[in-house]
Amino acid sequence: xQVEGFIQDGGKFLFGRLSPxxxxxxxxxxxxxxxNVQCGSLVGCLGSLSRAVYTYIYPAPDQAVGIKYxxxxxxxxxxxxxxxxxxxxxxxxxxxxxxxxxxCDMNGNFIAGHMLPGCIxxxxxxxxxxxxxxxxxxxxxxxxxxxxxxxxxxxxxxKEEKL
Numbered sequence: 001x002q003v004e005g006f007i008q009d010g011g012k013f014l015f016g017r018l019s020p021x022x023x024x025x026x027x028x029x030x031x032x033x034x035x036n037v038q039c040g041s042l043v044g045c046l047g048s049l050s051r052a053v054y055t056y057i058y059p060a061p062d063q064a065v066g067i068k069y070x071x072x073x074x075x076x077x078x079x080x081x082x083x084x085x086x087x088x089x090x091x092x093x094x095x096x097x098x099x100x101x102x103x104c105d106m107n108g109n110f111i112a113g114h115m116l117p118g119c120i121x122x123x124x125x126x127x128x129x130x131x132x133x134x135x136x137x138x139x140x141x142x143x144x145x146x147x148x149x150x151x152x153x154x155x156x157x158x159k160e161e162k163l
Contacts, residue, residue: 003031007131014040014129024049024119025097028127032088032095039132042099045084047125052079052103053118054111064146072116079103081125084115087150088129089137096139098150 001023005016014035018027028042052075060068086099099115135153142149 001027001030003027003034005031005035007035012131014131016127016129018047018121018125018127020050020121020123022121022125023117024115024121024125025099025117027121027125028088028097028099029095031127032129037088037129037131038095038134039089039137040087040129041132042084042086042088042097042127043130044128045081045101045125047081048122049075049079049081049103049119049125050122051076051118051120052111053116054101054103054113055116056113064144069114072118073113074118075103075105075111077106078122079105079111082110084127086115087137087139089132089139089150090135091139091148098139 002019003016005014007014014037016031053072055069055072057067057069059066080103082102082104084099084101086097088097101115102110102112104110137150137152139148139150
């Protein structure tokens with residue numbers, strides 16, 4: 001796995017690239033590790049995948065918020081990753097990456113969903129991350145939704161603004 005990148009604007013932005021054959025989520029994790037990024041938002045991502053593993057929701061009235069995820073779908077043919085966004089933060093002490101994307105398969109069909117481990121970079125993956133202060137984002141189980149969600153911590157060194 002090869003990752004490359006640089007930090008810009010006083011540590012607020014991380015720009016990077018994942019090389020062919022890199023497992024997508026592990027590559028993002030390695031890039032964050034290389035530049036000591038614990039929390040952030042993946043605000044831009046494009047490239048190609050030789051394998052994609054993803055899921056999406058469907059109605060499930062018996063669930064707390066009325067939805068459930070399908071078992072993973074696996075696309076074993078090349079796909080263009082048009083766009084991906086996500087959140088990066090700790091979950092029980094380990095960096096967690098929650099990523100959604102839009103892809104286009106080799107037949108021009110668009111696919112969207114929640115990315116899962118097992119996606120493999122084909123030619124390249126270019127990404128940009130807005131870096132957040134350490135401990136500002138943390139993922140944990142939510143009793144109301146029955147899903148693991150990210151929570152945004154109010155810290156003394158972060159100015160809280162009301163919208």
